[in-house]
Amino acid sequence: MRHDSLMAASHIASLSRSISGRILSPDEPGYDEHRRAWNTAADQRPAAIVLPDPDDVAADVSSTLVAATDADLRVAVQGTGHGATGLVDESAILISMSHLRDVDIESGRARVGAGARWSDVVGPAAGQGLAALAGSSADVGVVGYSLGGGIGWLARRYGLASNAVAGAQVVTADGGIHWVDAGHEPELFWALRGGAANFGIVTELLVDLVEVSTVQAGALVWPRDRAGDVLAAYAEWAIDLPDEVTPTLVMSAPPSGAIVMIGVCSTGSGDDLDAILAPLRELDGQLEDTVAAMSPADLGRVHRDPLQPTSSVSDARLLEQLPAGTARGLARHAPGTDAALAPLAAGRGSPLAMVELRRLGGAIARGGEGHGALNRLEGDYLLFALGIEDVTGSRASIEAGIADVLESLASFETARTVLNFVDHPVTGQTEFDPQTYRRLQALRAQMDPSGVLLAAHPI
Ligand SMILES: Cc1cc2nc3c(=O)[nH]c(=O)nc-3n(C[C@H](O)[C@H](O)[C@H](O)COP(=O)(O)OP(=O)(O)OC[C@H]3O[C@@H](n4cnc5c(N)ncnc54)[C@H](O)[C@@H]3O)c2cc1C
Known part of the structure; x- marks a missing residue:
C-alpha cells in the first residue's frame, strides 16, 4: 500500500463516510492526545483514530473493522496504552477506548467499559465487600490486563485475572457483534482469555470479583x-x-x-x-x-x-x-x-x-x-x-x-x-504451549483471514 499524503487524505475522507463514531485524522486537534500511549516509548502514528460513541460502542467498532478491511488498513485498540508495543503505524486505525470507563457492579461481578481502569472498579467493589483481581497499578486498564493474563495481589489465592473473566461483548474481524461466555461461542471465549485483540475487540467485559473485604x-x-x-x-x-x-x-x-x-x-x-x-x-x-x-x-x-x-x-x-x-x-x-x-x-x-x-x-x-x-x-x-x-x-x-x-x-x-x-511485540509462541498455540493460530486464521486485527502481541 502507498502512503503518500494524498492517498492518506482520500482514505480518511472515505473512512469518515463509512465509520460511525468520531474519527480523527493526523492533522486534527485531539489526534496527538489520543495516539499517545501510557508507555511513551511507543510512538504510535495511526492513519486515523476512532473514538466510539459511548451509546453505540459496538456499532462504531464494527463499522471501523468493516471500513478498515475495505481500505486495506489494520485495526488496533487502546484502553490506556500501558501495554503498547509500538506496532501502530500509518497502516492501522487505532480505536481509543479511554473515555469508556463505566463500571456497574452487581451479583459479585463487575461489568466494565472497554476503557475502565482498575481504579474505577476497586472502590465501588470494596463498597460491596468485594475485591478485584487487580494488579500492582490501579491505573492499568481492566480489559488489556485481564485478557493478557493479569497477575495481581490476590493471584496465588485466586489465580490469573484472565480466568476471572465471565463474559464479554466482542466485535470480530468481520464486524460481527457477539456476546461470548462459557455458554456462548466457547471457543472464542477461550481464545480471548490470553489471545486478546488477536480474536476481536472487546467493547464490554464482565469480570468475577471475590469476597474479600480486608x-x-x-x-x-x-x-x-x-x-x-x-x-x-x-x-x-x-x-x-x-x-x-x-x-x-x-x-x-x-x-x-x-x-x-x-x-x-x-x-x-x-x-x-x-x-x-x-x-x-x-x-x-x-x-x-x-x-x-x-x-x-x-x-x-x-x-x-x-x-x-x-x-x-x-x-x-x-x-x-x-x-x-x-x-x-x-x-x-x-x-x-x-x-x-x-x-x-x-x-x-x-x-x-x-x-x-x-x-x-x-x-x-x-x-x-x-x-x-x-x-x-x-x-x-x-x-x-x-x-x-x-x-x-x-x-x-x-x-x-x-x-x-x-x-x-x-x-x-x-x-x-x-x-x-513484555513491552515489545513477541508472538504468542513464547506464552503458550505448542498445542495451545496451534489451536489459537487455527482459530485466528479462520476468524480473521485478512489479518485486520492488530494486537500488541500477534498470534
Ligand atoms: C505500571 C504498570 C504496572 C503493571 N502491573 C501489572 C500487574 O501487576 N500485573 C499484570 O499482569 N500486568 C501488569 N502490567 C502490565 C499490563 O497488564 C499490560 O500492560 C496490559 O496490556 C495493560 O492493559 P491496558 O488495557 O491498560 O493497556 P493497552 O495498552 O491499552 O492494551 C494493551 C493491549 O491489550 C489489548 N487490548 C486492550 N484493550 C482491548 C480491547 N478492548 N479488546 C481487545 N484487546 C484489547 C490490545 O492488544 C492492546 O494493545 C503493568 C503495566 C504497567 C505499565
Missing part, C-alpha cells in the same frame, strides 16, 4: 546495600508460603534512595501474616514496615508504581526456581548508584529503574476446567527488569542491562514468558 498488605523496605541478604532470604522464605500470601521483591531507585523492598498481600489474618513475616523482619537495616490491615481498594499503593506515563523498556521471564545463592547474586543488578555496592557493581550506576521477582505458584500454577487459553503459569517466579529511557539510561544501555539480568538467570528459565510484562 487484606493484610504493605512493604518491608531495606537500603540497596542490603539487597544481597534480602534477596537470599526472600528466595528461601517465599518458596513455602500458603496460597493466601502473594509476595514480590522489588529493587528500585526512587529519588528518596535506592532500596530493596518485599511487598506482600495476604487474605489471611494479621497474626498469621506476622508469624509468616517474622524471619524477614529479623533482617538487619530495615527502613520501613508498612504492613497493616487495609481495604483491597488501597492495594494500588503498595507496589509504588509510577503514576505518570513513562518511556519504559522492559522484559520478563518465568523462572522454574531460584536457589538462594543465585538470588543473592542478583544484587549486582540493583538500580541506583549506592557506593556501598561498589564491590558487587564495580561502582557503576545501573541503567535499570527496577528489577522484580514476583512469586508465582498457588492458584496461578493450577490449571482449571473452563479456563481460557492462558490456563496457568509454570515456574516459581516472574523475573522482570525495566529501565526508563533517557532517565535511567539510553535505550541501548537499558537493553544491555536487561540482557545482563536475564542472562544471569538464563539456566533457571522456563521456555515461556508472560506477554503482559
Whole structure:
C-alpha cells in the first residue's frame, strides 16, 4: 500500500463516510492526545483514530473493522496504552477506548467499559465487600490486563485475572457483534482469555470479583546495600508460603534512595501474616514496615508504581526456581548508584529503574476446567527488569542491562514468558504451549483471514 499524503487524505475522507463514531485524522486537534500511549516509548502514528460513541460502542467498532478491511488498513485498540508495543503505524486505525470507563457492579461481578481502569472498579467493589483481581497499578486498564493474563495481589489465592473473566461483548474481524461466555461461542471465549485483540475487540467485559473485604498488605523496605541478604532470604522464605500470601521483591531507585523492598498481600489474618513475616523482619537495616490491615481498594499503593506515563523498556521471564545463592547474586543488578555496592557493581550506576521477582505458584500454577487459553503459569517466579529511557539510561544501555539480568538467570528459565510484562511485540509462541498455540493460530486464521486485527502481541 502507498502512503503518500494524498492517498492518506482520500482514505480518511472515505473512512469518515463509512465509520460511525468520531474519527480523527493526523492533522486534527485531539489526534496527538489520543495516539499517545501510557508507555511513551511507543510512538504510535495511526492513519486515523476512532473514538466510539459511548451509546453505540459496538456499532462504531464494527463499522471501523468493516471500513478498515475495505481500505486495506489494520485495526488496533487502546484502553490506556500501558501495554503498547509500538506496532501502530500509518497502516492501522487505532480505536481509543479511554473515555469508556463505566463500571456497574452487581451479583459479585463487575461489568466494565472497554476503557475502565482498575481504579474505577476497586472502590465501588470494596463498597460491596468485594475485591478485584487487580494488579500492582490501579491505573492499568481492566480489559488489556485481564485478557493478557493479569497477575495481581490476590493471584496465588485466586489465580490469573484472565480466568476471572465471565463474559464479554466482542466485535470480530468481520464486524460481527457477539456476546461470548462459557455458554456462548466457547471457543472464542477461550481464545480471548490470553489471545486478546488477536480474536476481536472487546467493547464490554464482565469480570468475577471475590469476597474479600480486608487484606493484610504493605512493604518491608531495606537500603540497596542490603539487597544481597534480602534477596537470599526472600528466595528461601517465599518458596513455602500458603496460597493466601502473594509476595514480590522489588529493587528500585526512587529519588528518596535506592532500596530493596518485599511487598506482600495476604487474605489471611494479621497474626498469621506476622508469624509468616517474622524471619524477614529479623533482617538487619530495615527502613520501613508498612504492613497493616487495609481495604483491597488501597492495594494500588503498595507496589509504588509510577503514576505518570513513562518511556519504559522492559522484559520478563518465568523462572522454574531460584536457589538462594543465585538470588543473592542478583544484587549486582540493583538500580541506583549506592557506593556501598561498589564491590558487587564495580561502582557503576545501573541503567535499570527496577528489577522484580514476583512469586508465582498457588492458584496461578493450577490449571482449571473452563479456563481460557492462558490456563496457568509454570515456574516459581516472574523475573522482570525495566529501565526508563533517557532517565535511567539510553535505550541501548537499558537493553544491555536487561540482557545482563536475564542472562544471569538464563539456566533457571522456563521456555515461556508472560506477554503482559513484555513491552515489545513477541508472538504468542513464547506464552503458550505448542498445542495451545496451534489451536489459537487455527482459530485466528479462520476468524480473521485478512489479518485486520492488530494486537500488541500477534498470534
Ligand atoms: C505500571 C504498570 C504496572 C503493571 N502491573 C501489572 C500487574 O501487576 N500485573 C499484570 O499482569 N500486568 C501488569 N502490567 C502490565 C499490563 O497488564 C499490560 O500492560 C496490559 O496490556 C495493560 O492493559 P491496558 O488495557 O491498560 O493497556 P493497552 O495498552 O491499552 O492494551 C494493551 C493491549 O491489550 C489489548 N487490548 C486492550 N484493550 C482491548 C480491547 N478492548 N479488546 C481487545 N484487546 C484489547 C490490545 O492488544 C492492546 O494493545 C503493568 C503495566 C504497567 C505499565
